[in-house]
Structure formats: C-alpha cells, structure tokens
Amino acid sequence: MKALVDKLTSGDVRSAARLIRMIDDNQPAARDALKQLFPHTRRARVIGITGPPGAGKSTLTSCLIESARQQQMSVGVLAVDPSSPMSGGAILGDRIRMNRHTLDKEVYIRSLASRGHFGGITPATRGAIRVLDAMGKDVIIVETVGVGQDEVDIARLADTTVIVWVPGLGDDIQAMKAGILEVADIFVVNKAEHPDAEVTSNYLKSVFRQEKNTTGVPRDWMPPVVETVATKGWGIDALWDVLDQHREYVAGASDYYVVRKQKACRAELENFVHQGLSEKFTTQFADSAMMEEKVVQIASGEADIYAVAESLLAEITVPRQHHVDQLA
Amino acid sequence: MKALVDKLTSGDVRSAARLIRMIDDNQPAARDALKQLFPHTRRARVIGITGPPGAGKSTLTSCLIESARQQQMSVGVLAVDPSSPMSGGAILGDRIRMNRHTLDKEVYIRSLASRGHFGGITPATRGAIRVLDAMGKDVIIVETVGVGQDEVDIARLADTTVIVWVPGLGDDIQAMKAGILEVADIFVVNKAEHPDAEVTSNYLKSVFRQEKNTTGVPRDWMPPVVETVATKGWGIDALWDVLDQHREYVAGASDYYVVRKQKACRAELENFVHQGLSEKFTTQFADSAMMEEKVVQIASGEADIYAVAESLLAEITVPRQHHVDQLA
Numbered sequence: 001m002k003a004l005v006d007k008l009t010s011g012d013v014r015s016a017a018r019l020i021r022m023i024d025d026n027q028p029a030a031r032d033a034l035k036q037l038f039p040h041t042r043r044a045r046v047i048g049i050t051g052p053p054g055a056g057k058s059t060l061t062s063c064l065i066e067s068a069r070q071q072q073m074s075v076g077v078l079a080v081d082p083s084s085p086m087s088g089g090a091i092l093g094d095r096i097r098m099n100r101h102t103l104d105k106e107v108y109i110r111s112l113a114s115r116g117h118f119g120g121i122t123p124a125t126r127g128a129i130r131v132l133d134a135m136g137k138d139v140i141i142v143e144t145v146g147v148g149q150d151e152v153d154i155a156r157l158a159d160t161t162v163i164v165w166v167p168g169l170g171d172d173i174q175a176m177k178a179g180i181l182e183v184a185d186i187f188v189v190n191k192a193e194h195p196d197a198e199v200t201s202n203y204l205k206s207v208f209r210q211e212k213n214t215t216g217v218p219r220d221w222m223p224p225v226v227e228t229v230a231t232k233g234w235g236i237d238a239l240w241d242v243l244d245q246h247r248e249y250v251a252g253a254s255d256y257y258v259v260r261k262q263k264a265c266r267a268e269l270e271n272f273v274h275q276g277l278s279e280k281f282t283t284q285f286a287d288s289a290m291m292e293e294k295v296v297q298i299a300s301g302e303a304d305i306y307a308v309a310e311s312l313l314a315e316i317t318v319p320r321q322h323h324v325d326q327l328a
Numbered sequence: 329m330k331a332l333v334d335k336l337t338s339g340d341v342r343s344a345a346r347l348i349r350m351i352d353d354n355q356p357a358a359r360d361a362l363k364q365l366f367p368h369t370r371r372a373r374v375i376g377i378t379g380p381p382g383a384g385k386s387t388l389t390s391c392l393i394e395s396a397r398q399q400q401m402s403v404g405v406l407a408v409d410p411s412s413p414m415s416g417g418a419i420l421g422d423r424i425r426m427n428r429h430t431l432d433k434e435v436y437i438r439s440l441a442s443r444g445h446f447g448g449i450t451p452a453t454r455g456a457i458r459v460l461d462a463m464g465k466d467v468i469i470v471e472t473v474g475v476g477q478d479e480v481d482i483a484r485l486a487d488t489t490v491i492v493w494v495p496g497l498g499d500d501i502q503a504m505k506a507g508i509l510e511v512a513d514i515f516v517v518n519k520a521e522h523p524d525a526e527v528t529s530n531y532l533k534s535v536f537r538q539e540k541n542t543t544g545v546p547r548d549w550m551p552p553v554v555e556t557v558a559t560k561g562w563g564i565d566a567l568w569d570v571l572d573q574h575r576e577y578v579a580g581a582s583d584y585y586v587v588r589k590q591k592a593c594r595a596e597l598e599n600f601v602h603q604g605l606s607e608k609f610t611t612q613f614a615d616s617a618m619m620e621e622k623v624v625q626i627a628s629g630e631a632d633i634y635a636v637a638e639s640l641l642a643e644i645t646v647p648r649q650h651h652v653d654q655l656a
Binding site: 035274286 | 589590592596597598601605608609614623635636638640644
C-alpha cells in the first residue's frame, strides 16, 4: 500500500485508477491508503457542478477543463452518478472521456457509480477527491446529476459549488428547498440564448433574498448568477471570474463558510461512523446461525422483526460519552 | 400508547393517522406501538404497485380500490414517494385522496414521504402497513413511484408486487436489472390501447425467460402480463384474476417464495439494526464536546476525517457472535 501511495503522489494515473476502484468497491485497504494520503492533500481547488438532467453540465465541465488548461492548471474530473441503478454511472464518464481532452495527460477523468449497501456515493466521492488531490491536480471538478440529497451531500465536499440551471425551469427551484440553496455558491443559467434567460436569472437572484439560512450565521456571499452558452463556449470567462472571486472570498475565512464547512464535516463524520458500525454488525452477526434462525422465524410470522432488532441492538455497547472524553 | 393501540385495532382512523405520523417522524414510541400491534397483524393482503412515473399507477390503484369495494373488501392505500426532496410526497396522496373514494369509510388513504437521515422510507412503509393491517383492512395497496432501490425494497414488503409498464418503454426494462425483476409477480401493460402494447407485452414475457435468479431456488411462478387501460377501467377484472391466482400460489408455500421472503426479512432486519446503531451513536456521541472539537479540527485541516472516524469506531463494542448465541 505504501508503494501505491508513493506512485500516486508522484502523479501516476494507473495507481489513481486502482485506488479509486478500491474506494468504489469499499475495500477496507482503501481507507488505510486514504489516511496515508492526508499529508499530501488540501492543495487542490475543488469545484462542484450540479443541476437537473439536461442542463448541459457535461458540456460546461468540458469548457471549464479547456479554460483551466489554458491557464496551465492540471485538472481532475469526477463524474458522479449516484441517482439510480437504471443509468449506470459509466455512461456519463464515457461521454466526457471521448471528447477532446482524452489525449491531454494533464487531464484525468473518472466516473464514480458506487451504490453498494454500505458506504454510498458521498464517502466514495470524498475518497476519490482526496486521490486526485494527492496526485497533484490543481483543479478538481466534481460533476453530479440531479438535485436530490446525494447531490447536496456531494456538493458539500466542494470548495465552490456551481448549480447549473436552464431557462424555463425557473420556478421549480422552489421545490429544491433549503438544502441545495444552502450549498449553492454560484448559479449558472446555461442555454442563455433562450429568450427566457433573463427572467430565469432574475428569478434565481430573488430566491436568495428570500432564503432561510439554517447555519445560524449571516450569509455574506450572495450567489451571483452567470449566463452561459456552453455549447458555444460563451460566458466561460465570466464564470471563471466569479469562481476566482468566490475563492478569494472563502480564503478570507468568512464565518458563514467556516460554519458551513464544519456542518458538512460533522454530517460526513457521522456518516463514516454509521457506515463503520454497520460493517461491524455485519461482520459479527449477519452470517451467524443465530441470525439465520431469527430470519426464518420472522419470515414465517413466529417472531416480530421489531422485537428481534431490539434484542440484537441490546447486545451492542456504545460507551457513555465521558469514557471517550477521557481518551480524547 | 396502550389506549392508542386499542383504538387502532378497533379501526379508529384518527389513531391510525397519528401512529403513521409518529412512524414517519421516526419517533421511538412508534416502535413500541408497532411491537404491540404484532398479534393483530398478518391478516391483510398486501399488494405493491410500482413502475416509472407517468405509467398510470394512481389511476390503476383507483380502479383496484373500486373493484375491491365491489367485492366487499375494506382497503388501505399507502402512497409512497421516497424518490426526491423535489416532489414532496404529499402530492401523490392528495391526488388520490381527492378522487371518488374520499367519502367511503372503508377506504383509508395515506401518503408517506419520510426521508429523514435515519430510518428511511422502507422501515416507515413497513410500519404503516402494519398499522393498516391492525386496523383490519382486508387489502393494503402500497403505491410507489420509480424503479430504484427504494422501490425494490418497498416492493419486498408486499405479498404480491405489480409492476406497471407502458408501451414504448419496453426496452428500458433491461436497465432495471435483476432487483426489480426479482420482486415482480405481475406485469401490467397499462395504456394498452396504444398500438405497441402487444409488442411490449411480448417483450416483457421474454425478459423473464432470460432472467438470472439470485435466490438459488428455481422460480416457479412466471409473472403473467396483463394489459389494462386504467382510465377506462379496462382489464381490471383480468388483473384481479391474476392477483387471486398469485395469492393461491403463494399460499401453496413455494420454495421460491419462502426463500425470497426470508431474503427480504434478512435485509430489513439488518436495516433496522443499522438504523438503531446509528441512533445509539447519535445519542451518545453526536452532541458531545469531543465531537464538536473533532469537527472543528477536521474542517480546519488539522485532523483527518478517516483517522477520527476510526478512533470513534474503536470505542464501540460489538460482541463476538458466540456471546449472542449463548443468550439467544
């Protein structure tokens, strides 16, 4: 594992691919490697791109890659498709992979499609970001499809999150509710050649004025709205300007961003622990003869699933918090 | 809680509504109530209806309600919408609730939209089924939208699962993969007035001939395909005939169904235990000063989230399985 980490931190693509695959498969060894990578990380700039299907996220990502390369920055892209077992995450990545960046060694594109029972897509994405960061990529773009909880969680991993919207979807943002607005740093109205683009832009701006902020700290960055036509490369420079402004703003350590980041870290830490607890249970109980017997009893109606679950849980000890404090 | 359970088992609608709300909110008291309901359950016939959006599931459900009422059966309906924070589960239920069954006291319709971090929609649905069962409903229809993992898990709770398909979507079932095919008992091709209906029906039949069966026991029920036009009430009698055939078949205790049911119970029991473990952790750790300190360190880059998660997990003891066996 040490050898893999050494090769990776010197930029080796095959080691990166191998480690990301291990992460996607939720192999325990991957977590060891990720811990070893920690000192080599936190240098990359992580940009999240999300929005509903059909908004043009992949095309926009492709524009950002090109523009980053013109600025001499190396780029990593993670195309994440957690949404359904129907679409199969590879499609998204393949679509990008086939494009003009394929031959550029400074661009590394991977798709992620983890949907195992344990772990899930958010921890896998964090792991993959860490891998690209340790590889030395200057910019990491994380592209997700959708506006559900998975996408909100993944957006929390980025330093700057761009929500891509299109004219005509305007009002539907009401339905997206607090979660996605809270992680939005920049709004892009793509396909802005459409006559409704200005109405949509104005609508998005108005949404933030009314937004309820759940961090308890005033939001001191109002997400700007940038209009683009990604298929023609229009508006990409303006988007980079805003991305740079946001980066400077975050570096200024605003209270809002500190609190938001802590909130995201807490949610993720809890998620890691929950996942680990589930694995402990599975290792020790799930294949036992006792479990088998209980399952047969529940299926036949002899035993009550709620009572069985309770008796299993009574066996597992979580120490009272002061024990931990003594050790901490 | 005893009083609530007594009122519920005598058919009281307001008690049912209250308990389902408690379940949806994942209140601990709800689990006690559900254990008390166990002796009053396992009498209802649970029919699951799922399929992609726009297939006409709600209209079909409405037809089944009417037909069940003509057969003097009381009906409970759970309209489940776990898929996204965008749609807000109430819409589905409202749409049905407004229809012609509103005034019939023997029909009780509820929507479920739980998407809390813990618990999730499948345990909430199981709980709500148990409530309607204990109320004395003869038939319980569980309607879900979509073909993702949530829908597969919910379908496993039903005695008979109907997948609603429409002409023109035929080939997409390839993308649904094993999970949904394994839970399908009956296929409905709705909107069968469409000229492609027969092609779609034939296609669906062919899918099962090629299906890979992961239960390890031969599938001895090949899901029949029924054509309906729910908006006109066509094909509903034929659907009931097949529903009744399937019921008789299951009562005959086929090995395939016994194994399938055990598999579903195992997955659900594990899910309950995972949820309970997460709650234990949250109660004892999540609000502690130690967690707060660790979160601040992770957010600022001083501490590694993987290392912190590991040290927290090391504090929690899952006994080796032989301990449990001694107690079991």
